[in-house]
Amino acid sequence: MGTISEKIFSRASGQDAKADDFVMAKVDYAMAHDGTSILAVRAFKEMGVRSVWDPSRIVIPFDHLVPANNESTASLQFDIRKWISEQGIEHFYDVGNGICHQVLPEQGFALPGKLIVGADSHSCTYGAFGAFGTGVGATDMAEIFAAGELWFKVPQTIKVTCQGSLGQYITPKDLTLHIVGKVGADGATYKAMEFYGQTISELSMSGRMTLCNMAIEMGAKAGIVPADKTTFDYLRGRAVEGYEPVYADEDASYVKEFIINVSDLEPQVALPHQVDNVVGISEVPQTKVDQVFIGTCTNGRLEDLDLAAQVLKDEKVAVRTIIIPASREVMKEASMNGTLAILLEAGATIGMPGCGPCLGGHMGVIAKDEVCLSTANRNFRGRMGAGGLIYLVSPATAAASAINGYITDPREI
Ligand SMILES: CC(C)[C@H](C(=O)O)[C@@H](O)C(=O)O
Numbered sequence: 001m002g003t004i005s006e007k008i009f010s011r012a013s014g015q016d017a018k019a020d021d022f023v024m025a026k027v028d029y030a031m032a033h034d035g036t037s038i039l040a041v042r043a044f045k046e047m048g049v050r051s052v053w054d055p056s057r058i059v060i061p062f063d064h065l066v067p068a069n070n071e072s073t074a075s076l077q078f079d080i081r082k083w084i085s086e087q088g089i090e091h092f093y094d095v096g097n098g099i100c101h102q103v104l105p106e107q108g109f110a111l112p113g114k115l116i117v118g119a120d121s122h123s124c125t126y127g128a129f130g131a132f133g134t135g136v137g138a139t140d141m142a143e144i145f146a147a148g149e150l151w152f153k154v155p156q157t158i159k160v161t162c163q164g165s166l167g168q169y170i171t172p173k174d175l176t177l178h179i180v181g182k183v184g185a186d187g188a189t190y191k192a193m194e195f196y197g198q199t200i201s202e203l204s205m206s207g208r209m210t211l212c213n214m215a216i217e218m219g220a221k222a223g224i225v226p227a228d229k230t231t232f233d234y235l236r237g238r239a240v241e242g243y244e245p246v247y248a249d250e251d252a253s254y255v256k257e258f259i260i261n262v263s264d265l266e267p268q269v270a271l272p273h274q275v276d277n278v279v280g281i282s283e284v285p286q287t288k289v290d291q292v293f294i295g296t297c298t299n300g301r302l303e304d305l306d307l308a309a310q311v312l313k314d315e316k317v318a319v320r321t322i323i324i325p326a327s328r329e330v331m332k333e334a335s336m337n338g339t340l341a342i343l344l345e346a347g348a349t350i351g352m353p354g355c356g357p358c359l360g361g362h363m364g365v366i367a368k369d370e371v372c373l374s375t376a377n378r379n380f381r382g383r384m385g386a387g388g389l390i391y392l393v394s395p396a397t398a399a400a401s402a403i404n405g406y407i408t409d410p411r412e413i
């Protein structure tokens, strides 16, 4: 009698964990990136603890400001590299390897049934593998570095069932934005979400990651897709250790249920400046675009780049179009299968793997009143530059809009 979260916390805490219980849980993998490891390491040092609990269970990708954009970033990264080597952290992915939420799954750390905690809010991405993945602040991460465990309140769970198959150019991002619009930006606060139904079973791992990635945009602590054959196939030859998938019981109790039918879903757009300000593309008035950005931990995967290339083949972009593969692996595959050549031929600019301009640090910050059509997960005011406007869409919609210079339904190209 339990949800996936209750079962994972029961195992990780060694007690029968039910929703709303407070438990001390052992973390399987802890992640911090260049942005948050700085604060986590500072807090860790202040605790006076000599060495981390387990250097083989800490994963540190550098992705947010890479390569360093100025001297102060460079010197912070220098300090972290030093700490990483002193502590013997085994899984350090330096500049160029890619975004944490792509690197961990690719390298086989995102595994069914595991408790994976990251010092980054989109750590819920790992739920795509049937794991409990969640984000914490830097001081909580310091606790984990020291002891390998942390207090958690076991979340209640919302069940989302998705029926029907996605149509042509209707992508997992459209499904995700549609769900965010229905549930609302605070509709799942401190809850776990479990995703079921035909639509979900048909999603690739890439699509499931897009979906779970945005669970936090509804306030959720975790977004979980139960592991199935698609999961096991992806993990074959990749998983860093053995794992035991965890499934909810028939009589598990859910605080709320949503049923979503995608049969007639059209491309979705989240209008500025709220992520749940979601409408169907037919309701968007003609909107001129200044910049298109395809990338991030939401939509920078091979499938996303391939889709953009499918739309952009033999076409030219009318506006500046920045495409940033989520990882080196993605970039390598996109270069081998011809996708990068198509994108370059169309006039797009390819950036090196990492977060890029997603949170307004570099590589595509926008000016006041400029419109950026982005495949990311957040369109908050000022995120990519003060006074800029961010519209969130799928890679297909982003690519189609790049051709016309205004927001365009990819089915019309
Ligand atoms: C920098 C980091 C703390 C932040 C997060 O946690 O989400 C970033 O990745 C973001 O997307 O805004």
Ligand code: SF4
Binding pocket: 064, 099, 101, 120, 122, 296, 297, 298, 354, 355, 358, 359, 376, 377
């Ligand atoms: S790609 Fe964007 S949302 Fe994802 S971790 Fe980086 S900054 Fe955060």
